[in-house]
Amino acid sequence: xxxxxxxxxxxVDAGIAAAxxxxxxxxxxxxxxxxxADRCMLASWVMQAGFVPPxxxxxxxxxxxxxxALDRGATFAVNILAESQRALLARFGKPTADAFAGLDLHxxxxxxxxxxxxxxxxxxxxxxxxxxxxxxxVLAEVVAxxxxxxxxxIHVRKNGLRY
Numbered sequence: 519x520x521x522x523x524x525x526x527x528x529x530v531d532a533g534i535a536a537a538x539x540x541x542x543x544x545x546x547x548x549x550x551x552x553x554x555a556d557r558c559m560l561a562s563w564v565m566q567a568g569f570v571p572p573x574x575x576x577x578x579x580x581x582x583x584x585x586x587a588l589d590r591g592a593t594f595a596v597n598i599l600a601e602s603q604r605a606l607l608a609r610f611g612k613p614t615a616d617a618f619a620g621l622d623l624h625x626x627x628x629x630x631x632x633x634x635x636x637x638x639x640x641x642x643x644x645x646x647x648x649x650x651x652x653x654x655x656v657l658a659e660v661v662a663x664x665x666x667x668x669x670x671x672i673h674v675r676k677n678g679l680r681y
Contacts, residue, residue, distance in 0.1 A: 530679060534678070535677050535678050535679045536676075536677065536678070537678065538675075538677075538678020538679065539674070539675040539676050539677045539678035539679075540674060540675075540678070541674075541678065542672050542673065542674050543562040543563060543564075543672070543673050543674075544562065544564060544598055544599070544670050544671060544672060544673065545560070545562060545598075545599040545604075545607065545670075545671040545672075545673050546560070546561045546562065546564045546596050546597060546598055546599065547559070547560060547561070547596075547597040547599065547606070547610045547633065547636075548560075548561050548576065548578075548584060548594055548595070548596055548597075549594060549595045549597060549618075549630050549631045549632065550584060550587050550588075550592045550593065550594040550595070550630060551587075551592060551593075551628075551629055551630060551631075552583070552587050552592065555615065556617075556618050556630075556631045557583060557584070557587065557613075558610055558613050558617050558618065558631075559578075559582055559583075559584060559610070559613060560607065560610040560611050560613075561576060561577075561578070561596075562673055562675075562681070563576065563577035563653070564576050564577075564596055564598075567657055571659050571660075572659065572660040573645070573657060573658060573659050573660060574596060574640060574642060574657075574658055574660060575655055575656065575657050575658075576594075576596065576642075576655070576656045576658065577653040577654070577655055577656075578653060578654050578656055579652060579653055579654075580649065580652055580653060580654050585647075585654055585656075588644050588647070588656065593628040593630060593641065593642060593643050593644070594630060594642050594644070594658070595626055595628075595630040595631065595632050595639055595640060595641050595642065596639065596640040596642060597632055597633045597636040597639050598636055598637045598638040598639065598640075598665065598670050599633075599636060599637065599670065599671045600635065600636060600637040600666065600668035600669060600670060600671060601637075601668065601669045601670065601671045601672075602635075602668060602669075603633070603635065603636070603637075603671065604671055606633075618631055621633060621634075622634035622635060624664075626639075626641040626662055627641065627661075627662055628641055628643075628661075632664070635666060635668075636665050636666065637665055637666060637667065637668040637669065637670040637671075638663060638664070638665030638666075638667070638670070639663060639664055639665050640660045640662075640663050641660065641661050641662040641663065642658035642659065642660055642661065643658055643659050643661055644656055644657070644658045645657050645658055645659050
């Protein structure tokens with residue numbers, strides 16, 4: 519097997535990279551407020567992490583602006599994209615200052631933007647985090663939720679070592 523190289527030059531077996539890529543995940547837009555501005559990022563590593571209280575874990579690249587916002591006390595929402603919303607991937611993959619422009623939005627009790635047509639959304643309060651390699655694992659309590667109940671989008675990558 520040919521080794522694959524990660525951005526930090528750590529060699530990983532190509533078979534490992536291929537197998538990791540086969541782990542299915544959802545497609546999510548994380549949203550938060552930064553001052554008066556709505557901010558967002560596309561994510562694929564979100565998982566339920568507890569029942570009582572309801573919690574999720576979110577893996578965030580250590581370079582993302584969300585982490586600095588969390589340091590300032592921000593909350594965030596997880597928008598679970600519906601299968602019918604795949605066209606939004608390009609919009610949120612490299613979001614601009616107006617990534618939400620023209621979309622039908624609702625506000626959570628914490629003021630965070632959620633997509634009105636999302637399969638589901640979760641309003642989250644961060645509780646803990648830990649750094650592991652190139653990502654930070656954020657544990658958050660889910661304080662409110664909603665959504666359309668539509669079929670969620672499922673994503674499978676070709677290579678488990680890059681987006």
